[in-house]
Each structure stands twice: as structure tokens, then as C-alpha cells.
Amino acid sequence: MQPTPLHASRDREIESLAEFDEVVSAGGSLAQYRVQAVDLTDRTAVLLSVDTAGAVFLGCSMDPEAAAKVRAAGALVFPPVPGLPFDPYRGLLYSPAELFDSLDTDYAATPDARAYAWFQQTKADGDVFASMLRAIHDDSVSDALDELLVDARVVGVMGGHAMARGTEAYKGAARLGRELARAGFTVATGGGPGAMEAANLGAYAAPFDDGMLTEALQLLAKAPSFAPSVTDWARAAFDVRERWPAGGPSVGIPTWFYGHEPPNAFAGHIAKYFANATREDGLLARSNAGVVFLPGAAGTVQEIFDNATPNYYESRGEPTPMVLVNRAHWTERHPTWPLLQSLARERPMESRIALVDRIEEAPEALKRLGG
Template sequence: MSTTEVESLAKLRRLLADGSSVCDLRLQDLDLTEVETELLGIDDFTGVVVLGGRMSDDLHRHLRLHGALVFPADPGVPFDAWRSRLYRPRELYAGLHEHGYDATPDARAYHWSLEPDQDVYSSLLRAIHDDSISDALGEFVDGRTLVGVMGGHAVQRGSADYTAAANLGHSLASAGAVVATGGGPGAMEAANLGALCTDPALLAPAIEQLATVPSFRPDITAWARVAFEVRDNVTADTGAPRSLGIPTWFYGHEPPNAFANRMAKFFSNALREDILLRVCNGGIIVLPGAAGTVQEIFQVATALYYADSARNVLPPLVLVGEQYWSTQVPVWDVLQALAADRPMAGAIHLVGDVETACSTIADIASAQECTHRPTEGGKAP
């Protein structure tokens, strides 16, 4: 059986206009009220699966009576389990300016996830949502180079570490990469901000304005409001995306930042962490951080340790802060011990500053491009 996913009304309208059979379509997250007249005129929906979206009661009955399997959206939960696209920060923060953070979809989804009477249906909705977001993220990543920036959530706005992370994000995005972070506050926010800001002259004033509310504690509302004010000043949502956040409601006490072009937010932190590290095909830069950052380092290290370099180019893992990662949190010695006599040894790097980290990523990307570029005779050099 051949199926076709339809995630936009434009595609569905084209299929209906040219008289194509609708049998075996997968209609995901569509407002079917927009094409209700056309659908009511069809009497064979064999194999059609409708995943969420909007429809009238009449259309719902018509689809089911003529062979469709309908999974309606649940208006009783504060998220769309069948969502077909990544979030934008303003969607997660809808209602922030009028009613404060606790009224936003982001906060309501987090509080829903904490409800004590969760049952198997709730688990199913979470799993469907996360799979839908994973699918949308796969479509977003396709054809793009993503460089991950990892670092601590406690880095305060206006600090030297925050400014360094913002400059790093700007440099990576200006070189053509999409900057991917965990989507939260601190170093993650700074890197997403730097990537989003296309004009470097606007970056320092943006950081200065953000520093008026240096942390999301104790007031997330004030922290987020100033972020959206800054976002409006530094760029518009036009052009190719430069910034991606992949946060989780598992750490719902850490709000998502406002500076990613797109947000892939998950309920499952285990799934989110695996996906975040896996999509960074251009490498990962790790800034100083605590336990969560160390966990991410060794998740990457595990993948590098077992990778088959004959079949896969190993993306670089670049740690920033020679003293920090050698003495304060001494993971570098462990990485070197693991990498001894393995291809992984060529993929791990310890550097002193973000400028060197950025140039290391660029040099490796350039070398890989030269290695795989066909020569005049059609063979790689």
C-alpha cells in the first residue's frame, strides 16, 4: 500500500483540483473546514487517516462513514499532539504580555505534564506529540548544516561568558550554519541570540538591554518580555533560519528562550537529548557547564567511540576552556583515554576560546569539503 503524507492545505487543494484519488492519504494537522465542500462531495475515503486538525461534526461523520480513520485533536489538553511543524517562540509564549508566563501555552503544557492523574491516554498523547515534532524536525534539518552549542543554563545575561556565547552563535550562523542549542536560558539563549542577530552592530546593545533582567529567576515573565523586545529590535523573521532550539518540558522550570527561529520542544528529555546531539552534523561546541553539559559530552563521546569512520565522517566535538575542562571539571583526560588508538582521537578538540572553537569547526568543514569534492576527472583527490 502506497501512502502520501499531506501536511499543508495547498498540497491537499492541488490533489483535489486535479481529480486525484484521496484514498490512502495521511492528512495531518489540517484545517479541513477550508475544503469541507470538496470533501463532502467525495464518497470513498478508503485507507485515509486523518490526524488531528479541524473539521465540522458533519465532515467528521462523513469521513468515518466513507472509510476514513479519524484521530481528532483533543481540546482538553494544552497542546496539539498531531502538530506537523516546529514551534516558533511566540507560539509558546502566546499571551505573555497580557497575562504573564503562567498563562502561556508553554507553561500550561508543563503544568499539564505534572498532573498526578496521568494515565495511558496521557502517555499516548505525549508520545504522539514528540513523534510529530521529531518528524517535523527531520524535515527542517534535511539539507542544512547544524552546529550545536552546549553550555550551562545559569550563565547570566551581560556576563563575559554570555557575550562570548552570543559572539560564537553569530560567527557560526554568519558562516552558513544553523546554530542548534538546548533552547533554554543562559549560554543556550546567548548562542541563539547571536545566531538570530544578522547585524553584529546590534548585538552589544541587545545584550545590554537583556542584562536589565539578568536571569529567569525569580520572574520568568519579566525575563521573557524583555527578550521579545530585544528580538523585535535585532531582526525580523525573514530569510533562512539561522537558529534552532530543542528544549524539553521535563525541565519546565527552565523556560525556552525567545531567540530561536524554530523550536522543537519535547516532553521526553531522553528523546530530546538523543535528537539534539544527533542532528548536529556540523559538529558540537561545548562551553563551560555543569552536570547536564557533562552528560551531553559523554553522550557525544559514546557515539564517537563506536562510530565507524570508514562509513561516516565523524563530526568534531570541541570543548572551550582549557583550564575548566582539564582541572575544574576534568573530562578532557577521560575523553583522551577513550579516544586512544581510535578514529575518535581526530574528532575531539580542546581550545581556549570561542574564536578558536569557531575556526576549528570551519577548518574541519573546509577539509571535509576538499576531501569529498570531485576532481576534474570525476574522482575525489
């Protein structure tokens, strides 16, 4: 028996039953393929007949006879893990509908809330098996995110979770997301409430006429915050989605580390992580066309310098543009700008940072910096 290789190209990944059928039909072989989280219980005859040497089946349900055969033929089989509120081997990013399934009952019944509860319990227990499952899940999410963003020009929009619906700041962040999406950028946020939700909402509104966003903002203002009721807050977002279906795509990258903050329902693709450090690094590293930082507190300050650090040490290419919005906030309330300037003067990144007074100036500043 030949050992299973430890690498395979992305074009040998199978992440849906349709892809599985297409591969088998085209070549009659699954050798060296990686099959992620596909239910193969109705494909027993295929698995018994095709070559599976060197294949890896990650979380794929299959008949015991088929599992025994593919193992004997040299495949590795990692069976599904029962009793989990998430799939650690998932091949695709989450959708809002998936994370908020059962919201009609209550937010506590949703997969998102149940995954957070599982995380809290297993983190307290210190279960090594649970920590391994979290790591596998997060790596699967990163793989799916990379596949989604191939060739995309991504602009990250960072800002505080406390920005309430119905405020002028929230409206401005939504208009920013809409303008960036209409300019051809993929908007990526931390995926949570506040400024993050507003930017994802703007990208969702991009295909519609301008009046749609005005009406949507009015509807959302009836539930200004996820506190005290996540259920009411999320239902308001889904009401908007149902009234204006098929909005524009964007990416949200939240974390169950801050699971008390729910993900927002306007990001069409949600890469939700257990490890916040992996999430933060992944969000900023993938913002290849620049990052806009709206007013925020500790988390946003951390993100500014998480982004500045690789820019500071960049030696092979151009640092990514950084635009900070609201001069008073970043020079007085949280005086981040002077320190960022002092770092920038020492490296080639000085021409790639900007501080603007108003959110409306951010797209032009981004363009001026080369975003």
C-alpha cells in the same frame, strides 16, 4: 474496504490548509495522504467529494458528516483531543510567539507554562492516556524537525543554563552563534536560557551589522536571569525581537522535563519535547557538522558523552567533530577531557576532538576537524 497502509512518503504529508487546497486542486484525491492538525471544518464539500481511501487524518477538525464519509471510504480519523494546552498531532515546530502567547498577561498564562503544568499533573497521576499523548506529540515534533533540517549543516552549541546575560561568557557565546550562522551553519541548541539562549541570539543577529548584537546585549542585561521573573526575562527578549524583526533562523530543542527553565525566544524554530531522553538524542544526532561544548555542569557533561558514544562506535563514516571550550573547566573543575581523550585514542575519533582555551577559537577548531 482496503486496509489503511502503515507507511506513506513525506511528500504525501499535508500540514496546512494551503497544502490541502493545493493537493486537492492538483489531483482531486487525498488517497494515501497523511493530514496533520489542519482545521477542515470549512472543507466539508471537498471531503464529501474526493477519494480518501487509505488516508489518515491526525487531529483534524471536521464536520461530523465529513468525518463519517471519509471513515466509510477507508480513511482513519484521529479526532482532536479537547482540553489540552498543546496539539499532539502538530505538523510544524513551535515558534516563540506561539509558546509565549499571552505573555502580556503573565508567563503563567502562556501555552508553554500551561503545557508544563499539564505535564506535571498527568505525570503524577500516571495516566496512560496522557503518556500516550506525550509520545504522539514528541514523535510529531521529531518528524517536523527532520523535515526542517533536510540538507542543513547543523552545529550544536551546548552549555549551561546558568550563564547570565550581561556576562562576558554570555557575550562570547552570542558572538560564537553569530559567526557560525554567518559561515552557513544552522545553529542548534538545547533551546533554554544561558549559553543556549546566547547562541540562538547570535544566530538571530547574524543578518544585521555588528552593532546590533552589542545593543541587544545591553538591553538583555537589564533582565540577567529567568529567576526570579520569567515574565520580565522573556519580555526583554521580545523587546529585542521587536526592535530588530526578521532575524536569522536557528533551532532550539528544549524540554518540558525541565519546564522550570523556559525556552528562549531567539530560536526561530522550537522543537519542544516532553521526554528529555528523546530531546537529548535528537539534538546531538542532528548536529551533523559538529558540536561545541561551552562550560557547563552535569547536563553538559552528560551531553559530551552522549555525543561521544555514537562517535566511538561509528564504523560507516566519520565521527562528528567535538570542540570543548575552556581548558581549565574541562581538565580541572569537571575533568571530562582526559576521559574523552582516553576513549578517542581507542577509535578513529581522536582526530575529531579538540580542546581550546577561548571561545573565539572554537569556529577555527571546528573547521580544522572537518565541520
